[in-house]
Amino acid sequence: MTLRKQLWIAVAIIMLLALLVSIVVSTLSARDYLAQQLLTKNIDNAASLALSLSQLPKDDTTVELQIASQFDTGHYRHIRLVDPGGELMIERRNPEPPQGVPDWFVELLAFNVRPGIAHVSDGWSSFGTLIVESQTNYAYESLWEGTLRLTAIFAGGLLLIGLLGSFLLGRLIRPLRQVVDQAEAVGERRFVTTPEPRTWEFRALVRAMNRLTEHVRMMLQEESSRLERLKNRLQHDDVTGLLNRESFLARFQATLENRHSGSAGSFVVLRVSSLPELNQAIGHDKLDALLARIAGVAEQQVSVTDYGAAGRLKGSDVAVFGDGIGDSRRFAESLLTAIRAELGPAAPDMMALHLAGTPYHPDDSTGEVLSRVDQALARAELEPGDSIAEEPHAVLPHANQNEWRTAITVALATHGVQLARFPVIDADHELMHHEAPMRLLLDGESRPAGYFMPWAVRLDLIRQLDDAVLETALEQLRSSSERLAINLSVDSLQDTGFRQRLESRLASDPEVAGRLWLEFPARGALAHPAELRDLCRIARVTGFVVGLEHAGPEAFRSHDLTAYGLHYVKLQASLIQGVHRSTETQALIRGLCTLAHSIGILVVAEGCDSTDDIEPLMELGIDGVTGRAVQSLKA
Structure with a gap:
C-alpha cells in the first residue's frame, strides 16, 4: 500500500473518530438542553392552562373547547384532564412522528421529559388534574439537522485535509522517489546521483546513496584507466x-x-x-x-x-x-x-x-x-x-553516383534486404543469438554491406536501408523463435523519427521485442550520448536489447557507460586475435570483462578466427564469441 493511501486512511479514521466524538458530545449536550427547556415549557404551559380553566365555567363543552384551542394553537404532544378520582375526562394527542428523522435516531436519543402537572379548581374544590406534554418532533428534527451539518463539515474537512496532506506528502517523499529511481537506475546499469533534499532524514539516505554511486563510479574509472594504460603499453607506439x-x-x-x-x-x-x-x-x-x-x-x-x-x-x-x-x-x-x-x-x-x-x-x-x-x-x-x-583500385561496376543510387534503390525495391546468419555462442557453447548482417542483391550477387555502404552513406540512403533491415528482422522474428542481432547506423540513432517509429512498432509486440538485439558502432554511438540514452530508455520500456559493436578499451575510458543502461558490448576483433599466446592481452581482456560485468554489461568477442582462442576467452570472462571459428564449430 502506498504512503498516499495510508495517509488517506489515517486521515479518514482520525476524522471519523473526531466526528463520532463531536456528534456524541454536541448531540447529548443539545438533547439535555432541549430536555430542560421542554420540562420548563411543560410546567409553565400546564400551570397557565390550569389557571385559565379554573376561571371558566366547568361545563364539558367550555372545558373541552378551551383545551382543544390550546392544543391546536400550541406545540403539544399530549394533553389530559383527569378528575380527582383518576378518571379521564378530556384527552388530546398528536402521534405524528418527526419529519425526515430516521427511527433509529429517535430511539437512540429518546427524550425522557417529565410532563407538566397542574390542578384545576372549581371554586374551593378540586375540579381535576391537568397533564401537559410538549411536542418533541422539532427537537428531534433540530438534533438531526445539526448532526447532518456536522457530518458535512467533517466530510469537507476530510477532503481538504486529505488533499493538503497528499500535496505536502508528495513534496516530502519526492526525495524518496528520487532514491527509488536511483536504485532502479543502478539495477539498470546506470549510476546517477540525486540532489540532497532539505529533510534531514531523507538527506542522510540520499547522501549515502550518492556516496555509494560515486564510489562505484570512481572504482570503474580507476579500473578503466588501468586498462587503458595496459592497452597503451601493449598496442601503442611510445x-x-x-x-x-x-x-x-x-x-x-x-x-x-x-x-x-x-x-x-x-x-x-x-x-x-x-x-x-x-x-x-x-x-x-x-x-x-x-x-x-x-x-x-x-x-x-x-x-x-x-x-x-x-x-x-x-x-x-x-x-x-x-x-x-x-x-x-x-x-x-x-x-x-x-x-x-x-x-x-x-x-x-x-x-x-x-x-x-x-x-x-x-x-x-x-x-x-x-x-x-x-x-x-x-x-x-x-x-x-x-x-x-x-594507386587506384579496379573499376567498380557503377561509375557514378546516379548509377549507384539507381542500383541500390532498384535492388531495395525489387528484392528488399536479406539477412545473413552468423552464430554467437555463450560459455556453454549454446547459441546466444544470431548476428544478422545486411545483404543486398546487386550485380546478380548477394553483396555484403561494405560493397555498397559508402555509396549509401554518400547518397543519404542509409536510413532507408536501416528501416528495411528492421522491418525484415521483425518479419522473420514473428515467423520463428530465434533471436536476431541487427546492425544499424549512427544516422538512424540520431534520427528522432526512427526512434519513435521503433518504439511504436515494438511496444505492441513485447514477445518479438524480447528477441531483437540492436547493435551500433561504439565510436559513433558514444559520440551521441543523449540519443543513445533515449534509445536505451525505449529498450527498457519495450524489451529489446541494445549493444555496441567494435568496442575497445577507449569506450570504457572515454565514456561513462554507467549512464546508459546498455546490455552488451562486442570487443573489436583486433583485441582478441591470438589471445591464447599473449599474457598481456589476456590481462587486458580480463580487466575489460571485470569492468563490464561490474556494471551489468555482457561482453562478446567478435571476429574470433581461431578455435584455440575460444576457451581462453571464455575463461577470461567473455560471455559470448562469434567469428569464423564459431562457424566451424557449428558447421
Whole structure:
C-alpha cells in the first residue's frame, strides 16, 4: 500500500473518530438542553392552562373547547384532564412522528421529559388534574439537522485535509522517489546521483546513496584507466601514441573481414623524408615532439569515421585508414593540409611529407592494399617537396553516383534486404543469438554491406536501408523463435523519427521485442550520448536489447557507460586475435570483462578466427564469441 493511501486512511479514521466524538458530545449536550427547556415549557404551559380553566365555567363543552384551542394553537404532544378520582375526562394527542428523522435516531436519543402537572379548581374544590406534554418532533428534527451539518463539515474537512496532506506528502517523499529511481537506475546499469533534499532524514539516505554511486563510479574509472594504460603499453607506439604496426594491421584486417558494414574506404601512408638528417638537425627530443604532433593530426582525421584508425608502421611512416571514404587522394590532401596547418612556420625547412593513398574494398587482403600503397609511395618520393600519389583500385561496376543510387534503390525495391546468419555462442557453447548482417542483391550477387555502404552513406540512403533491415528482422522474428542481432547506423540513432517509429512498432509486440538485439558502432554511438540514452530508455520500456559493436578499451575510458543502461558490448576483433599466446592481452581482456560485468554489461568477442582462442576467452570472462571459428564449430 502506498504512503498516499495510508495517509488517506489515517486521515479518514482520525476524522471519523473526531466526528463520532463531536456528534456524541454536541448531540447529548443539545438533547439535555432541549430536555430542560421542554420540562420548563411543560410546567409553565400546564400551570397557565390550569389557571385559565379554573376561571371558566366547568361545563364539558367550555372545558373541552378551551383545551382543544390550546392544543391546536400550541406545540403539544399530549394533553389530559383527569378528575380527582383518576378518571379521564378530556384527552388530546398528536402521534405524528418527526419529519425526515430516521427511527433509529429517535430511539437512540429518546427524550425522557417529565410532563407538566397542574390542578384545576372549581371554586374551593378540586375540579381535576391537568397533564401537559410538549411536542418533541422539532427537537428531534433540530438534533438531526445539526448532526447532518456536522457530518458535512467533517466530510469537507476530510477532503481538504486529505488533499493538503497528499500535496505536502508528495513534496516530502519526492526525495524518496528520487532514491527509488536511483536504485532502479543502478539495477539498470546506470549510476546517477540525486540532489540532497532539505529533510534531514531523507538527506542522510540520499547522501549515502550518492556516496555509494560515486564510489562505484570512481572504482570503474580507476579500473578503466588501468586498462587503458595496459592497452597503451601493449598496442601503442611510445613516441607518437599511435597504434604500433602489429596492432594497426590487425585492426585493418579486422575491418576488411567485417561482415556487417564499413569494409570499404581509403588507406593512406605518410612518410617523413630524410628522418636521420632531421634527427641530426633538430635533435632527438624535438623530432619526437614533431612526430607526436603529426600523429595527433592523423588521429583527429580518422576520429570522424566509425572504423578508422591511425598507426605507426615504422620510424618514418604513419598510416591511416577510414571507412566510407571513397576518394583516397582527397583524403590524403586533407591530411597533408591539416598537418601543415598544425606545424605552421615552425616546421623544419628540410622536412618533406610524401603521402600515398589507395581505396580498399571487401574483397581485398591486407597484403594487396599495402602493395598498392607502396607503389604509390614510391612514385610520391620521386617528387621534390611535399607530394601525393594515388594507386587506384579496379573499376567498380557503377561509375557514378546516379548509377549507384539507381542500383541500390532498384535492388531495395525489387528484392528488399536479406539477412545473413552468423552464430554467437555463450560459455556453454549454446547459441546466444544470431548476428544478422545486411545483404543486398546487386550485380546478380548477394553483396555484403561494405560493397555498397559508402555509396549509401554518400547518397543519404542509409536510413532507408536501416528501416528495411528492421522491418525484415521483425518479419522473420514473428515467423520463428530465434533471436536476431541487427546492425544499424549512427544516422538512424540520431534520427528522432526512427526512434519513435521503433518504439511504436515494438511496444505492441513485447514477445518479438524480447528477441531483437540492436547493435551500433561504439565510436559513433558514444559520440551521441543523449540519443543513445533515449534509445536505451525505449529498450527498457519495450524489451529489446541494445549493444555496441567494435568496442575497445577507449569506450570504457572515454565514456561513462554507467549512464546508459546498455546490455552488451562486442570487443573489436583486433583485441582478441591470438589471445591464447599473449599474457598481456589476456590481462587486458580480463580487466575489460571485470569492468563490464561490474556494471551489468555482457561482453562478446567478435571476429574470433581461431578455435584455440575460444576457451581462453571464455575463461577470461567473455560471455559470448562469434567469428569464423564459431562457424566451424557449428558447421
